[in-house]
Amino acid sequence: MIRPYLTTTRGVLFDSDCIKTMRLLRPEIADCIFADPPFNLGKDYNSKFNDKVEQAEYYDWCREWILEGTRLLKPGGAFFIYATPEIAVRFAGFLNERLTFRHWIALSMKGTYSRGKKLYPAHYTLLYYTRGEPNTFNGLRTPIPACRHCGRDIKDYGGHRNKLNPEGLNLTDFWEDTSPNRHKKYKARKGVNELKLIIPERAILISTNPGDFVFDPFGGGGSTYQAAEMHGRNWLGTELYDCHYIKTRLTESFPVSVNRTPNFNIMDLFTNENSKSKVLRGRKRKSL
Secondary structure, three states: OOOEEEEEOOEEEEOOOHHHHHHHEOOOOEEEEEEOOOOOOOOOOOOOOOOOOOHHHHHHHHHHHHHHHHHHEEEEEEEEEEEOHHHHHHHHHHHHOOOEEEEEEEEEOOOOOOOOOOOOOOEEEEEEEEOOOOOOOOOOEEOOOEOOOOOOEOOOOOOOHHHOOOOOEEOOOEEOOOOOEOOHHHOOOOOOOEOOOHHHHHHHHHHOOOOOEEEEOOOOOOHHHHHHHHOOOEEEEEOOOOHHHHHHHHHHHOOOOEOEOOOOOHHHHEOOHHHHHHHHOOOOOEOO
């Protein structure tokens, strides 16, 4: 029996397997899907999760959740996947089966140590696909980069500095301000590098409007759900092992919203009455 682990006025979190939950959901519910899956690198997440299985098993599993995600995406909806370049190449093949490629966004990764007979891998990948032409595309701007010591511009704009928009530069497909949170004070989970909030936040702001629906199948530290709450988007999430960290994060950031009835009907997300009863039976919720 699957019950919500946590509800807020904007969202619902299930402590359940993402694929099992996704199969119960009706199609075309999500305006945006953001996924930061495990990379199968043998990483220790301080949980029971096994991050090192046979490569074929890993990619079979990934293909299954990715294609299930495409079923949940509305026409014109956006699908973002954060990954290393090596596995993003494989993920792109799965996405190409059903969706339209829009961007391979490079997110800078700080460091200079060598990797044997390879160039230093200086970026992660954020794949951006849509189901046909996007329903929503909001152009974003970033601050004009300045030296933190002297305050002057870091880049030369060829004599056209006075023509730049005072609100900042147009966001490109190369993001230089997104290195992982490695300091413990920025981590929701002890010993686990956290995805910077700005990454799912930008994905959500680019592809959705207030009131739209966001789905993240790998809750992790909860950054996607925090971004959705911050910007008035409804959300649905699954996470097998770290739901208590997500609950703490959202409770600290949105105490009035947590453990409240969502402003949407959870039952409407599921395919039939049997699925609805499996998910919701026995759930006690507070009213506003």
